[in-house]
Amino acid sequence: MAVFSVALMVVDARFALLKPLRSQMSLVLMQSYWVVDLPSRLYQGVASQFGSRTELIAENEKLKTETLLLQGRLQKLAALTEQNVRLRELLNSSALVNEKVEVAELIGMDPNPFTHRIIINKGERDGVVLGQPVLDARGLMGQVVELMPYTSRVLLLTDSTHSIPVQVNRNGLRAIASGTGNPERLELRHVADTADIKEGDLLVSSGLGQRFPAGYPVATVKEVIHDSGQPFAIVRAVPTAALNRSRYLLLVFSDGRSPEERAADAAKAQENIERGADPATTAPANPVPHAAPAAAPAVAAPAVVAPAAAKPAAKPASKPATAPATKPPAKPASNKPPVTAPAAGTRERIDG
């Protein structure tokens, strides 16, 4: 029996032979996570049934203000995205990849207290892939490490076996944030004593490991200890995501292409643009009116909806002034309508 167990373990560790067996078993067994989650779900259901009217009104009010604020910020974001795309074109660098996200729900925690893993209700059949990044509303949470048909296991950032390449948002300093096994702490390894990093710095994912998308907040630096006896500074950070509180998570679907394919596609797109440059010269007038209506609702919306948001309204108002200003120098880049088109598409989606 022992020999058989050991053989099974070795086979499971080294080969993919037992995958089907595991996934078949998990199909049935993973229901138990759902079952043991039922009481808390029921409690929440009952609580929401009997939530008092005033509470609900207050919550509604709060959510409305929050939506308003977020929408105000989004309007600015649309203009910024546009600007960013334009600047990137000027620099001839590739456009930012747009990621699709899908909401997943947490259905269980790993019973082993020494690992930080959670179980979510989306699995292989929902298109989840191994290594897929998982976010919550405030930042990066972790990555998918095990796939089952309708569930998957997510390794959190703070697990002691997990590390993620990050970047200080303020100055772009790169580092690697490793989990410590403490749900409230990440540690930055091998940061030079003289490195420009201080308390309160936001760490964002750098995307260098090609696992996580770049630019998502990961943690904020909590303390930097310079110990002359140590070769490196000790940097501790707190994850921005609510790792042990979030119930709803976002699965990020970046496009499934490999970096090489992406580069090839980008090159092809570039070629197409160059080929289409001559006919496009007749349409430089096109992007300007196209940008104008985009900016117009940005101005109009806060003015109409939120008189209180006078400050955000003032900012978009100054935007159209800068937008046409950047347009003329962007004339050589007027051969980019095909590229701005997807950007405009995403903006519309964000607005909607």
Place this chain on the structure above:
Amino acid sequence: MVNLAPSRNGWVVWFTFLLGLLLSVSPLPQFMEIFRPLWLALLLTFWTLALPHKVGMTTAWVLGLMEDVLYGTLLGQNALILSLITFLVMSLQQRLRMYPMWQQCLILLVIFGLAQLAQLWLSALTGNRQPTLALLLPALVSVLLWPWVSYGMRGLSKRLKIN
């Protein structure tokens, strides 16, 4: 294992194991996670002592495999641990039954502690070593629960006349 006696209410055994599986993944407050009792080990110990002709190594192994799938560990890890526990209990079975409760608890503490150490060793091999010996706590908690499990289950099996 040949069943000569017609089994009665055998489903109860499996029902308790199912309950044990559920308990072993049920959410606990963060600070209590490290005290989570080894429910399956407790149940297996009880049924091996009560129905040695029915519950044995094979049952333990299959349950362990299920636990592996639930925990996402290597297939066979918990199977090995539970088989080890069952093996030790079966080899001490004659004596364990005669002992008073406190002595049973002591013996089980050793067995469970041993199993947890084997667990530590196996998870160290697969790369996630627990930093402390706190992993012995579940063994302790399980042993403290043993009298209750034992008496409660005995009452149940007497009432339902399981064999």
